[in-house]
Amino acid sequence: MRLSPSLFFTTNCEPALTFYEQCGLGRGTILLRWGDNDMPLRTEAMRGKVLHARFEGPGVLFHASDNDDAEPMKGSALMLEFDDLTAMRGLFNRMGEAGRITVPLARQVWGTRFGMLVDAFGVQWMFNCPNE
Structure with missing residues (x-):
């Protein structure tokens, strides 16, 4: 078993992942977009935003996505x-x-x-x- 947190952004997941990569935390290894290649699309406003991403670095693994109903991160770090x-x-x-x-x-x-x-x-x- 391994814990792999998932970070939810409203519409800025891709810039966040780019920032983490530029900081040297790791790199994105998977990036799927809302509405691309028959991926689901909840709202037209989400088209092209990140549906699912995997980010990996030495000792680092997390997932991330854009969700228009995401709430700010609270109660954990x-x-x-x-x-x-x-x-x-x-x-x-x-x-x-x-x-x-x-x-x-x-x-x-x-x-x-x-x-x-x-x-x-x-x-x-x-x-x-x-x-x-």
């Missing part, structure tokens, strides 16, 4: 665990540029380097590294 503090800082800074840092990267009372941010697409991310 995606946790990225690192062995390399420099790599974590780099990704944290890139992903936080257009977003909002909610917990700056710092050594926490439990002994690890940890930080949180909400990216420009409303997805909450947690970063953790036990190594110095």
